[in-house]
Amino acid sequence: MKKTLLFLLIPIFFWIKPVSGQFKFAAYTENGISNVSDGFYGNAAILPSYTYKKYKAEAGILCGISSVSERFFKSFYAGASAQIFIKKIHFCVEGGYISSYPSKELRESNYMGLLGYISKHFTLKLGYNYRTYKFSKKTIRDLGIPDNRVHEPFNIMYRISYNVKPPGNKWNLETAISNYDYFYIQQTTNPMLDINFTYKPLDNLTLFAETLYKSAGMLNLSVNYFALSVKTGIIWELKKH
Numbered sequence: 666m667k668k669t670l671l672f673l674l675i676p677i678f679f680w681i682k683p684v685s686g687q688f689k690f691a692a693y694t695e696n697g698i699s700n701v702s703d704g705f706y707g708n709a710a711i712l713p714s715y716t717y718k719k720y721k722a723e724a725g726i727l728c729g730i731s732s733v734s735e736r737f738f739k740s741f742y743a744g745a746s747a748q749i750f751i752k753k754i755h756f757c758v759e760g761g762y763i764s765s766y767p768s769k770e771l772r773e774s775n776y777m778g779l780l781g782y783i784s785k786h787f788t789l790k791l792g793y794n795y796r797t798y799k800f801s802k803k804t805i806r807d808l809g810i811p812d813n814r815v816h817e818p819f820n821i822m823y824r825i826s827y828n829v830k831p832p833g834n835k836w837n838l839e840t841a842i843s844n845y846d847y848f849y850i851q852q853t854t855n856p857m858l859d860i861n862f863t864y865k866p867l868d869n870l871t872l873f874a875e876t877l878y879k880s881a882g883m884l885n886l887s888v889n890y891f892a893l894s895v896k897t898g899i900i901w902e903l904k905k906h
Contacts, residue, residue: 686717693898694730699879700891707731708739710898712847719748727765727848740765740848757781759792765849770804773797775850779822785831788841790824794850821853836864846877855891856880871900 691712698705707730714723727740744761763775779792796817805812826841841859844851851857858878865871879892 686715688903689714689716689900690903691725691898691900693873693875693896695894695896696731697877697892697894699893705731710848712742721746725847735769736766738766742847755783757783757790759790763848763850766801770801772799772801774799777822777845777850781824786828788824788826788828790822792822794820794822794845796820796850820850822850823853826859836862838862851879869902871902873898873900 691710691714693710695708695710696705708727709730710725710727712723712725714721722745724743725741726738727742728737729735729739730737741764742761744759746757746759749756749758757780759777759779759781761777763773763777765773765775767773774797775794777792777794779790781788781790797814798817799812799814800808800810804810822845824841824843824845826839826843829838830836839859839861841861842856843859844853844856846857857880859875861873861875863871863873873896875896877892877894877896879894
């Protein structure tokens with residue numbers, strides 16, 4: 666937990682430095698139901714970030730806030746990205762790390778990298794992640810089992826999205842198909858359908874509502890239903906300094 670708090674404070678350390686950058690703070694709740702949850706589940710997340718020119722650093726934690734959650738602390742994310750312009754064509758490069766707890770006994774970690782193309786309305790991102798599963802230290806100690814690990818060295822990540830309005834508009838509606846989010850990465854064959862509505866009541870405040878339909882298999886989302894969730898949250902931008 667100490668490492669988690671340190672990562673969360675990194676963007677704040679950048680913010681208090683005498684450089685011209687942008688600090689943002691995002692927070693949301695997620696409520697939903699899945700084939701493996703015992704009723705409705707609820708999560709809450711915070712995601713501070715710092716942007717300086719074309720570079721961005723961010724980190725966040727996801728916590729379980731419902732009675733069906735096995736753990737309070739569920740996932741930690743840290744990432745960085747850079748915007749690249751080649752002859753007015755907008756690309757981005759992203760990298761990150763996710764540490765999560767699918768259950769009390771199991772821990773999952775992911776290292777990832779992506780390359781993206783961004784236009785006024787379309788975004789395409791493609792990359793890969795290196796996944797590792799292992800038992801928790803408590804499980805190893807209680808059961809007296811070896812500290813064995815299972816590695817998945819190459820999993821494809823993707824996100825294809827369309828925005829009704831260009832960036833910076835007062836409101837926008839985005840639809841996307843992807844197999845990852847901030848705090849988890851699904852298998853390549855398990856896409857998610859994402860519909861996200863954003864509204865800016867103030868220049869430095871954005872409200873959003875997002876619906877995620879997670880499938881357990883490709884090509885037939887209705888038959889392979891896995892989970893449905895709704896996120897609601899805010900993004901607060903501090904004034905540049």
